[in-house]
Amino acid sequence: MLLVPLGALLGLGAALLGGFTKGFLLWLPLAAVSGVWAWWFPKRRHQAWGYRINARVLETRSGVWFRVVKLLPLSRLQHVDLHRGPLERASGLASLILHTAGTHEATHVIPGLDADEAVRLRDRLVAVGGDDAV
């Protein structure tokens, strides 16, 4: 994610140093790479994101290069936050933040959910997680 502004900065630096026209051999490829990156990577990242609930376990997967699968037994759910930042509100999205009593993996985030779906999912998770049937 950081690579796009970094590439832009490097390109700008190269343009300033070498002069806009003389340094174009430097900034043009950088700009091109950043552009393709900005266009391609978010899509790829979005594709890599997924979650599913199978009866009693919530599974999330994410990551393009470094892939992570997290399996969260719903009976371990301590509480659930519904988070909506200004950008998310503007685009009608919401994230769920799930908390367990764990140490290193105590929070799980499901980002970019449709706001209504997020509420439905939260209610469902809490209902299953709080179920005392075990």
Add this chain to the structure above:
Amino acid sequence: MPSELPPKLDEVPPSGVPLPPVIPGATAAGTLGDTLLRGRLHPLTLVVVLVKAVRGFVIPAVFVFLTGSQATLGLMLLLFLGLHLVQALIRYFTFTYRIEGGELITSQGVLSRTERHIPLARVQDVRMEQGLVHRWLSVTDVQIETAGGRGAEAVLSVLSRSEAERLRQAVFEAARAAVPSMAGQPAVAGPALPAEIIRQLSLRDVTLLGLTSNHAASAIVILFAGWQLVDDVLPAGFREWVAAAVAGNVEHWVQEGVSGRWLILGSVAVLALLIGMLISVAGSIVLFYGFTLSRRGEDLHRAYGLFTRRASSLPRRRIQLLKIEEPWLRRLLRLATIRADSAGSAPTQQEGDKSGRDVLLPVARREELEVLLPVFLPGLAEDPADWRRVDRCAIRRSMKKALLVCLALAILSFALQRHALALWPLLLILPSYALNVQSYRHLGYALGARHFFTRKGWLDRATHIVPIRNAQTVVIRQTPFDRRYRVATVHVDTAGQAYTGGGPRIRNVPAADAETVARTLAHRASETRYRW
């Protein structure tokens, strides 16, 4: 042996002291409305505070005495002690505690009264600590810890020993009644259950513990650093002068060809080793002298210390995971260290090291483990599991790293000396291959019906055991390199990993197996409920 032991904290209070009434086991948590125990600090609080204040005052006092006038000193002393005394008086007169409705309630303060409610079902650990002054006065500090907090939730300083014991028993009995799943069990009064001693460390055990800790190695490092410093700081030639002087003296018995300098370095190293061993043996004796691990019903109880006696109680169902450590020195002697994590607070590493809280049992013989482990995790013996190996690519991957390191070392050494003999680091490749193969053989994981096990290391061995009911999350990670070898890392997260260095994490598991194991683990975990 027992006759030499200092007075123990875990002795049952004298028979004259009335014990708290037993809570009816079947009542639900909400109806426990009566006050079970009510108390305040021991009057000796004032004495303990004063002694502490004077101790803290000694060094500044010496400083002022040497530089300033005596009148200033007197004034400072009065002011200092006065402040502490006032503070202690306020604390003594306002601090009260009681057990009521399944909670421990402490309250203190004059102007702003603070009342703290601690649900007993959440109490992880009740600890007692007695410094020399405390022991002389027969009082103790009590700290009560709950899950998730940083540091102790309640500090009661100081209570008499019998009162502290009463509090400890009341807390755990009330806690048992307050937890619905435990309510059905007979809530027998604590003293009725005999304390069964699980393991008592002899002076020999504790000495071995000190000898096998790695402080000796660090002492060598420190001495060598000191030698370097001498060389840097003192005028050039000093080291040569020392070397020459010592070499002159030892010349008589040094055979021809042995360089005096190497001899000196060798003897310095031996000396460092000896000093390091002495220090670590002394440290180990001071910390763990008279270590006793006992069990009373469900509670594990530890008491240890030569000067400062420490005692702590840990209900065994609070154990989140166990780690069995066998550093190479201890492994040679067939000794192991058992660490356990509760969901209690996570102190800093230093604190854990100094107070010995980080180890459940500092030293155990390997043959004993089979008997000991089921005491800590009941049901472990009835849960057989087969060890499974990880992918063989583990050897290749670690060899690649070893090769790179050896090559870099060889290049560096050659650049410095420009001699064919300078390529000696390349010879390290063979032993490192042997080491990697051995390590691979000891890498493994096992999935039982109720426990998950991992083990790793050949020289330094570490085994993790997690009851599946304590697993919070199961994570599978795959780096781009992992993908090339079709392997993944499986990590089980649990609550409160302060002393065991993180939950079990096993690398290079074939990707398909990793998915199966993680899914099975998560599924089994979902069928249990996590209890604090």
